[in-house]
Amino acid sequence: NWIMEQLLMVDSLRRASARSINVVAPFFGYSRQDKKHQGREPITARLMFDLFRAAGATRILTVDMHATQEQGFFDGPVDHLTAMPVLIDYVRNSMKLDNATIVS
Structure with a gap:
């Protein structure tokens, strides 16, 4: 599992006395479960x-989080980037949209 591999890498960096450890996680697994729906x-x-904090991460960079309030779950800086402007620009400039239908 890539998450475990990333946690092991962060832990190794901490044990090697890295001053800061920035985790780049374009996809942040399990982020959809950010609140309880049932007991x-x-x-x-x-x-x-x-887990990332315990392993030694000092900053996390992620793309398109499920909910921006999740940034408060980490005791350190969280850089939340959004890919939507880049995707929109790509679609506008690379595709013929004269007779297009977009479905989500």
Whole structure:
């Protein structure tokens, strides 16, 4: 699992006395579970941030988080980037949209 590999890398960097460890996670797994919908459900998004912090991460950069309030789950800076402007620009300049239908 790539998440475990990334956690192991962060831990290795911490043990090697890195001054800062910036985690780049274009896809932040388990981020959709950011609140409880029923009793006894885990808040897995919080757990993921806690795991990265415990491993030694000092900053996290991610793209298109499920909910921006998840940034508060990490005790450090979180850079939340959005890919939508880049995707829109690509579609406008690379595709013929005269007779297009976009479905989400």
